[in-house]
Amino acid sequence: MTAKSLAIYEEIVGRVAISQLKQIADDIEGARVVHVNSTKAGGGVAEILHWLIPLMNDLGLKASWEIVEGHDEYFNVTKSFHNGLQGNHVVLTPSMIEVYEQTVGKNADRLRPVLEEADFVFVHDPQPAYLLKLCPNRKGKWIWRCHIDVSHPYRKVWSYLKGLVSGFDASIFSMPHFAQSLPHAQFIIAPSIDPLSEKNCDIPQKEISATLKKFGISPELPVLTQVSRFDRFKDPVGVIEAFSLLNHAVEAQLVLAGGGATDDPEGEAVYREVVDAAQGNDRIFVLQLPSDAHRTINALQRASSIVIQKSLQEGFGLTVTEAMWKGKPVIGGNVGGIRLQVHNHHTGYLVDSPEGAALRMRELLRQPEKMLRIGQTAKQFVRENFLLTRHLREYLTLMAGFRHGLENDLIRV
Amino acid sequence: MAGHSETKNMPFAVKDCALITRMGGVDTAVNLRELRERIKVCPEACLFHHFMETLVRPSFDDPEFRNDFAVWSARYLRDRVLAERLGILNPYKFDNLKHLRETVVEIIDDRLSEMPFVPSVPKGDDFIFMQATTVVFDAGLTLDSPFELQKILPELSYSSLYYHFIEARRRTPQRVDDFTAWCYGVGDECEQLIEAFRTIDFYYLTLPELKKTLIEAIKPISLRGRHDG
Structure with a gap:
C-alpha cells in the first residue's frame, strides 16, 4: 500500500474536513506518537496504520510505527488471547504466559527508549500490551486500542489481560457494546474505510464489465452480492435460501464472493456446503477469490444492485460500510455493528431470516428508484461519518483532549 | 441592549468543535426500571450527551426522536407512548440539567405506573450510558x-x-x-x-x-x- 497525503482526500471529504484536521493537529504539533502492533502486513489493524501514520506526519506530528516481533509459539499464544477475548474457551497455561511475557520482554529491550520518550503510545490489541509493565519511565500517555469485541470474554483470559491493560491511561473500543469495564476512561472510536484504497476507489465501468464477463455474470440482470469469508456466521447458505425464495418473481443473479479457504479446513467445508446449495441454479455464482482480490470485490460490489450481509454474528461489519460508500442499499443481518449501520427504509433493511431477506430483495428489486434513494442516503452517511478522516479526527481530538485535561466537558485548544 | x-x-x-465519546461510567439498563435508576444517578454529562450531542455524533441514523432515551424506548422497548413523551422534551427549555433529569424520571415513573409489567429488552439491546468531551478549535475565519x-x-x-x-x-x-x-x-x-x-x-x-x-x-x-x- 502506498502512503497517501492528506491533500488527495480533500476532493472527497471537502476542504472543511481537512481544515478541521489541521486546526486540531496544530494544538499537538510535534507530538511524538508511537503506534505498536504485531504485524505490518495483513489484518485490519495494519491496514489502518498504513494510512494513519503518514497522515499524522502530514499534519505535523512525529508519528512512528513499531511492531512486536515473535516466533510461531508467541503468535499461537496471542491467537489464543484473541479467541479467548471473543468468548471461546481456550487453554491458557503458565508456560504460554511465560512465552508471551518473554517475547514481549525481548521486544521491550529494543523499543523501550522510543516508547518511554513518546508523548502518546497507542498499543493495538493484546499482542504488545505487556510492554506497559516493562516501560516504567513513561513520559507520555499510553492508550490501549482494542479492535476486538471483548464484551463476553472467556473469563480466564480476560482476568490475565485485564491485569495488563488496567494500567493504561485509557482504552479505545470500536463500539460501546464491545467495551469492558476498566479502571480508566474508555473511549469509542468507530472504524472507517479508506475511499482511495483498492477496495473502495472509483473504478472504470470498463473494468466492472470485464469483471462480470470474467465470471460469466450477465450485465443484463440485476446482481445481488454478499462478500464474506465462507464462514457459517456469515450464513451464505441462508442467502441462497433467500434468493431461492424469490422463485423468479423478480429476475436476478446472486454472487457469493469469499476469500481463499484452502488453508482453513472449516472454510473449505463451508465453501463445499455453499457450492452444494447453489447446485442446479445457474444464476448463483459462488466465487472463491484470493485474499488480495480487492479490485475484483470492488467491481462486484459496484456492479450490484443490492449488497447482502446476512450475518448471524458480526463485529462492526466494514463490508457494509464499503457497500454503502458505493451507493448500494444493504440487506443485513440484525446483529452486531450491522445494526448501527443499516436502518430500515433509510440505508437498507435488517433481517432475521431468509424469508425476511427474500422479502426485502423483492421489495427493492421492484423499486429501482427506492434502491437509488437508499443508496444515495447511505453514501452520504459514510462520507460524513465513516471515512478515515473522521477516524483520524477522533485520534487527534483524543490527544488534544489529553493535553488539556479530559476531565472537562469542554476544552478550548 | x-x-x-x-x-x-x-x-x-x-x-469549530469535535467530540470524543466515552463510556458514561454507569451500568447499562436492560429494562425501564433500570433506565430510571441509572438516569437518576448518571453524571450530568451523560444526560447532556444523550439529549444534546446526538446531532454531532458519527451515525448512520436519522432517528425520529432527537434524544437517545426516546429512541431506545421506541426501538427496543417498543413503547411508543413513552418514546413520544420523552421525544417532545426540549432540553434547552429547562433551567438546568437537574430539572431535565427530574422531568425524565417523572415521565418514566408515570409510565411504569401505567404498565402491568416492567418492559425489558434482550441482552445486546441494553441502553449504554455515554458522555463526551467537546474540543473547540479555531475555524480560521473572522x-x-x-x-x-x-x-x-x-x-x-x-x-x-x-x-x-x-x-x-x-x-x-x-x-x-x-x-x-x-x-x-x-x-x-x-x-x-x-x-x-x-x-x-x-x-x-x-x-x-x-x-x-x-x-x-x-x-x-x-x-x-x-x-x-
Whole structure:
C-alpha cells in the first residue's frame, strides 16, 4: 500500500474536513506518537496504520510505527488471547504466559527508549500490551486500542489481560457494546474505510464489465452480492435460501464472493456446503477469490444492485460500510455493528431470516428508484461519518483532549 | 441592549468543535426500571450527551426522536407512548440539567405506573450510558458584521453550526446562541436577525435542516443589511 497525503482526500471529504484536521493537529504539533502492533502486513489493524501514520506526519506530528516481533509459539499464544477475548474457551497455561511475557520482554529491550520518550503510545490489541509493565519511565500517555469485541470474554483470559491493560491511561473500543469495564476512561472510536484504497476507489465501468464477463455474470440482470469469508456466521447458505425464495418473481443473479479457504479446513467445508446449495441454479455464482482480490470485490460490489450481509454474528461489519460508500442499499443481518449501520427504509433493511431477506430483495428489486434513494442516503452517511478522516479526527481530538485535561466537558485548544 | 455593549463592534471568531465519546461510567439498563435508576444517578454529562450531542455524533441514523432515551424506548422497548413523551422534551427549555433529569424520571415513573409489567429488552439491546468531551478549535475565519453570516453559512461545517447555534446555549449567560449574543452587542440594526434566530425551532432539526433553515431565515435580512450598509 502506498502512503497517501492528506491533500488527495480533500476532493472527497471537502476542504472543511481537512481544515478541521489541521486546526486540531496544530494544538499537538510535534507530538511524538508511537503506534505498536504485531504485524505490518495483513489484518485490519495494519491496514489502518498504513494510512494513519503518514497522515499524522502530514499534519505535523512525529508519528512512528513499531511492531512486536515473535516466533510461531508467541503468535499461537496471542491467537489464543484473541479467541479467548471473543468468548471461546481456550487453554491458557503458565508456560504460554511465560512465552508471551518473554517475547514481549525481548521486544521491550529494543523499543523501550522510543516508547518511554513518546508523548502518546497507542498499543493495538493484546499482542504488545505487556510492554506497559516493562516501560516504567513513561513520559507520555499510553492508550490501549482494542479492535476486538471483548464484551463476553472467556473469563480466564480476560482476568490475565485485564491485569495488563488496567494500567493504561485509557482504552479505545470500536463500539460501546464491545467495551469492558476498566479502571480508566474508555473511549469509542468507530472504524472507517479508506475511499482511495483498492477496495473502495472509483473504478472504470470498463473494468466492472470485464469483471462480470470474467465470471460469466450477465450485465443484463440485476446482481445481488454478499462478500464474506465462507464462514457459517456469515450464513451464505441462508442467502441462497433467500434468493431461492424469490422463485423468479423478480429476475436476478446472486454472487457469493469469499476469500481463499484452502488453508482453513472449516472454510473449505463451508465453501463445499455453499457450492452444494447453489447446485442446479445457474444464476448463483459462488466465487472463491484470493485474499488480495480487492479490485475484483470492488467491481462486484459496484456492479450490484443490492449488497447482502446476512450475518448471524458480526463485529462492526466494514463490508457494509464499503457497500454503502458505493451507493448500494444493504440487506443485513440484525446483529452486531450491522445494526448501527443499516436502518430500515433509510440505508437498507435488517433481517432475521431468509424469508425476511427474500422479502426485502423483492421489495427493492421492484423499486429501482427506492434502491437509488437508499443508496444515495447511505453514501452520504459514510462520507460524513465513516471515512478515515473522521477516524483520524477522533485520534487527534483524543490527544488534544489529553493535553488539556479530559476531565472537562469542554476544552478550548 | 443594555449590558451587552462590551461586544459592540467586536469581530466574531468562528470556532469549530469535535467530540470524543466515552463510556458514561454507569451500568447499562436492560429494562425501564433500570433506565430510571441509572438516569437518576448518571453524571450530568451523560444526560447532556444523550439529549444534546446526538446531532454531532458519527451515525448512520436519522432517528425520529432527537434524544437517545426516546429512541431506545421506541426501538427496543417498543413503547411508543413513552418514546413520544420523552421525544417532545426540549432540553434547552429547562433551567438546568437537574430539572431535565427530574422531568425524565417523572415521565418514566408515570409510565411504569401505567404498565402491568416492567418492559425489558434482550441482552445486546441494553441502553449504554455515554458522555463526551467537546474540543473547540479555531475555524480560521473572522466575521466583521453579522450580515456576513449569509455568505459564510453555506460553508460552515455542521459541527461549527452545532457549537455556535446549539451548544452555545449552555455557556452564554443569556442562554442564547452565539450569533444572537454577538448581535446584542452590535446594536439595533441587528434586531431582525435576532428575531430570525429566535424563531427557529432548532432542537427538532437535523444539522443540515438547521443550516438550510438559518440560511433561508436570514436571507432577506442580510440582503437588506448589505444594501442599507
